[in-house]
Amino acid sequence: MMTKTKALNFVQKYTMIIALVLVTGFFAWRTNGKILMPQNITNIISQNAYVFVLATGMLLCILTGGNIDLSVGSVVCFVGTVGAVAMSKGMNMWLAVLVMLAVGLLIGSWQAFWIAYVKVPPFITTLAGMLIFRGLSNVVLQGKTLAVKNEAFVKIFGGGAKCYVPDIFAKEGVGINILCLVVGIIACALYLFFTLRNARSRKKAGLETEALYVTLVKAVVIVAVIMFFTLRLAQYKGLPMALIWVVAVVMIYTYITSKTTVGRYLYAIGGNETATRLSGIDTKRIYFFAYANMGLLAGLAGILTIARLTSAQPTYGQNYEMDAIGSCFIGGASAYGGVGTVPGVIIGALLMGVINIGMSIMGVDANWQKVVKGLVLLAAVIFDVVSKKKNS
Amino acid sequence: MDRNDTRSRAVNMATLRAVVAGYLVYLGGSVIYDLLKGRTSMSPALAWAAGLLFIAAGLGYGFYIWRRWQADSKASDDPAEK
Amino acid sequence: MSENILEMRGITKTFPGVKALDDVNFAVKKGSIHALVGENGAGKSTLMNVLSGLYPYGSYTGDIVYEGEVCKFSNIKDSESKGIVIIHQELALVPYMSIGENMFLGNEQGKKYAIDWDKTHAEATKYLKIVGLTESSKTLIKDIGVGKQQMVEIAKALAKKARLMILDEPTSSLNEADSKALLDLLLEFKKQGMTSIIISHKLNEVSYVADDITIIRDGHTIETLVKGRDDFSEDRIIRGMVGRALEDRFPKRKDVKIGDVALEVKHWNVYHPIYTEKKVVDDVSFHVRKGEVVGFSGLMGAGRTELAMSIFGRSYGTEISGTIEIHGKEVKLHSPREAIDAGIAYVTEDRKGNGLILSNPIYINTTLANLKGVTKNGVIDRDKELSVAEEYRVKLRTKTPSVQQNVGNLSGGNQQKVLLAKWMYADPDILILDEPTRGIDVGAKFEIYCIINDLVAEGKSVIMISSELPEVLGMCDRIYVLNEGRIVGEFEQKEASQEKIMASILSTDSAAKEKKQ
Numbered sequence: 002m003m004t005k006t007k008a009l010n011f012v013q014k015y016t017m018i019i020a021l022v023l024v025t026g027f028f029a030w031r032t033n034g035k036i037l038m039p040q041n042i043t044n045i046i047s048q049n050a051y052v053f054v055l056a057t058g059m060l061l062c063i064l065t066g067g068n069i070d071l072s073v074g075s076v077v078c079f080v081g082t083v084g085a086v087a088m089s090k091g092m093n094m095w096l097a098v099l100v101m102l103a104v105g106l107l108i109g110s111w112q113a114f115w116i117a118y119v120k121v122p123p124f125i126t127t128l129a130g131m132l133i134f135r136g137l138s139n140v141v142l143q144g145k146t147l148a149v150k151n152e153a154f155v156k157i158f159g160g161g162a163k164c165y166v167p168d169i170f171a172k173e174g175v176g177i178n179i180l181c182l183v184v185g186i187i188a189c190a191l192y193l194f195f196t197l198r199n200a201r202s203r204k205k206a207g208l209e210t211e212a213l214y215v216t217l218v219k220a221v222v223i224v225a226v227i228m229f230f231t232l233r234l235a236q237y238k239g240l241p242m243a244l245i246w247v248v249a250v251v252m253i254y255t256y257i258t259s260k261t262t263v264g265r266y267l268y269a270i271g272g273n274e275t276a277t278r279l280s281g282i283d284t285k286r287i288y289f290f291a292y293a294n295m296g297l298l299a300g301l302a303g304i305l306t307i308a309r310l311t312s313a314q315p316t317y318g319q320n321y322e323m324d325a326i327g328s329c330f331i332g333g334a335s336a337y338g339g340v341g342t343v344p345g346v347i348i349g350a351l352l353m354g355v356i357n358i359g360m361s362i363m364g365v366d367a368n369w370q371k372v373v374k375g376l377v378l379l380a381a382v383i384f385d386v387v388s389k390k391k392n393s
Numbered sequence: 394m395d396r397n398d399t400r401s402r403a404v405n406m407a408t409l410r411a412v413v414a415g416y417l418v419y420l421g422g423s424v425i426y427d428l429l430k431g432r433t434s435m436s437p438a439l440a441w442a443a444g445l446l447f448i449a450a451g452l453g454y455g456f457y458i459w460r461r462w463q464a465d466s467k468a469s470d471d472p473a474e475k
Numbered sequence: 476m477s478e479n480i481l482e483m484r485g486i487t488k489t490f491p492g493v494k495a496l497d498d499v500n501f502a503v504k505k506g507s508i509h510a511l512v513g514e515n516g517a518g519k520s521t522l523m524n525v526l527s528g529l530y531p532y533g534s535y536t537g538d539i540v541y542e543g544e545v546c547k548f549s550n551i552k553d554s555e556s557k558g559i560v561i562i563h564q565e566l567a568l569v570p571y572m573s574i575g576e577n578m579f580l581g582n583e584q585g586k587k588y589a590i591d592w593d594k595t596h597a598e599a600t601k602y603l604k605i606v607g608l609t610e611s612s613k614t615l616i617k618d619i620g621v622g623k624q625q626m627v628e629i630a631k632a633l634a635k636k637a638r639l640m641i642l643d644e645p646t647s648s649l650n651e652a653d654s655k656a657l658l659d660l661l662l663e664f665k666k667q668g669m670t671s672i673i674i675s676h677k678l679n680e681v682s683y684v685a686d687d688i689t690i691i692r693d694g695h696t697i698e699t700l701v702k703g704r705d706d707f708s709e710d711r712i713i714r715g716m717v718g719r720a721l722e723d724r725f726p727k728r729k730d731v732k733i734g735d736v737a738l739e740v741k742h743w744n745v746y747h748p749i750y751t752e753k754k755v756v757d758d759v760s761f762h763v764r765k766g767e768v769v770g771f772s773g774l775m776g777a778g779r780t781e782l783a784m785s786i787f788g789r790s791y792g793t794e795i796s797g798t799i800e801i802h803g804k805e806v807k808l809h810s811p812r813e814a815i816d817a818g819i820a821y822v823t824e825d826r827k828g829n830g831l832i833l834s835n836p837i838y839i840n841t842t843l844a845n846l847k848g849v850t851k852n853g854v855i856d857r858d859k860e861l862s863v864a865e866e867y868r869v870k871l872r873t874k875t876p877s878v879q880q881n882v883g884n885l886s887g888g889n890q891q892k893v894l895l896a897k898w899m900y901a902d903p904d905i906l907i908l909d910e911p912t913r914g915i916d917v918g919a920k921f922e923i924y925c926i927i928n929d930l931v932a933e934g935k936s937v938i939m940i941s942s943e944l945p946e947v948l949g950m951c952d953r954i955y956v957l958n959e960g961r962i963v964g965e966f967e968q969k970e971a972s973q974e975k976i977m978a979s980i981l982s983t984d985s986a987a988k989e990k991k992q
Binding site: 202268276279281283340 | 787788790810811812814815816821823828829830831832833834835839843844846847850853854855857858897901
């Protein structure tokens, strides 16, 4: 009985990770391991960079009570358009980046103002934004494609062939990216350091700690995974630039949601808005933060998008909101709000990314892709129904 | 006064679920549609099975949403006294 | 002896890790009103859930014998079809639907896919008349008061052809007049042969209405008291519930020196946020001294909660006017934050709706109103937070395995303690406690009273809003009586009595009526 519930808890806690492993395993089998080739691993990251960034922002909105932002795809497109136009007029690239982030933030704040202070439902506000900014991009670009020719920009933010962190430790005759390995080792060391420190401080405070073997197994698995991927990346061209941006965003927002007061208030509003307001918290400001921040991250996603595609087009960013919302939903954010974590959402996004790339490597026709998508959704639906049954 | 009273939450929840349900039905339909148009290499039996499964699941989920919507909008869970 | 309509024999129900019911025997005579009393968590609701089929046959052991046959209910529909209808503590009505729609929700009239609205409303009107409501069945639920909503619940049960009605805390949110009406209705039904089981914490009501009282403690049936044979006094029942005699229902306060005026409110007016022409609080002036417990008594809807919330950073109402002085200095409070910073805390009456985040653990709830106490530069010190929560858990004797437990899993009394902990940690000078003991058991009530005494002993001021007159009389140094938004009486503890308070409410009521005519 006890072991059974234990096993069940384990499965429940790590459902998405298990799903990710299974799906990756499936594709590794079907593609004869191609999906684990260095190049494809790189692709999963650079092609989906925008999903990671947007899903993180979307999580903050969803945390406040299942509120979503439908405008992100259009905002990505509009920000990209602004950037492409600015750079085509010869603007300095860093200035252009600042402008793009500012535009994103401005749009986010504009929508956030209506949502937080005028109390227009987010669905309506952002639906309007979705139409407005798509339309504006069309007007500015006049329906055409505008190339981004600034090479430095593409190199730093893009996902193409040249967009890698230069290997400062490079040595003649070593066919591997050393910087990449160094970073991987540092990451493992940091992980171990923080786990140990955390465990010790918890013990000191007399709080319950997990069993030693659990910590050990976890650590071994995580270190192995990190090393495997850095090795793979090192065998190819090293660290893709996109990875840097994604990791930065993920780390910053994991920290914000789990350690800061703002993060706490986001969860609190999702849990019980009235109680939060009566506890002296300015809930409007928190709503404003969530949506303004979404704009900022949409700005960043816009930068990543035009850099990867080296152009701006009025059709860019279509369905990006769905990718972001989907990642959140798959990654365990609750439509009720107040539940969900950044790492969870990232795993959700990874799962979608792996499926997309896996299928395109297999060269399966569109119908198969639909079937796979449908099955994933079906799993989510079943999970939804079953988990409610269990609760009641 | 707050956006997150039980009712509007139930709305949020139901909307999100309804989107998923609708999308499932759409996926199922389009799998079958592509099959009929001869645009797939998938075996017909499998395509029919998958298509119908998705449509059935989508509709079933829709029904489930409706039932739960009724329950959600009326009851706040009472976990006390357990 | 009349025959038993229901016998539950040797019922045992276990949840993972807890034995909620242990060999419980419970028999109800046909055509009687049987009260089930016990502390929160004693197992009353569990027992009723077993009976109603919410916990299906097989998930417990023992037999349910109803009208002479052994029943194996696998869901609520099964038990309802036999005429066993349970009315839950929380009203389960949809606010934006009409009375009629609510009454037949899940039991729709007409054909399967075409609801017969004429029939629905005709039937609804019939049952409304039985419970003494004159509202149209097309009135929306949100437009009638809580008391009437409870009546609608009963009408709904009647519409399901109930022969055994189970009422779980039916009067917990009703005022005295509405409660009395409801209890009289039960007595009326009894004459017509209806059997009822009533779960209640209000012992005076229990002894008023019940023929038999069964006491449950820690999952066991302790005893069954029979009218005419046993003593039905509150003290007797309490002794059974807690297993000892409570010497005094209200703890003695040590000599607390009552000091200067801590909070003074003058000419306070508040209008309803939606019906802006309706005055909810009308020219109210009052004060609270340091170390003093001041009670606000009055009927439901007298404007007490509205008064408190409007003072607490204008969290209720519009067009608020009047002045607030704290320690003799005038302050303007525009938001709950400003109120908290000025030293006021408002502990809500609706702990589930407005007070706690049920889906979050205790420690998060404890620090929510004063998160800056455990943060540095916007970063939360998790360890410090946990130790703060632990400190209050020990101080308030909250019963929980750990502070990481979700608040939703706690019993009502323990939830109330977490709510108090949250506001105590915000370290206010003036605490407004709105119905601090609603829906919690006798033991926990006593503990809450002790906490209140500790608070005033520390030199804080407490405003206690309560609908239970004995509590107000037992705990407060001074009592204001509110009716229809106005203060209609003020009594010192020595001179106050239930009769005087009720009289001051009633006299203003009749005066108001005369004015209208």
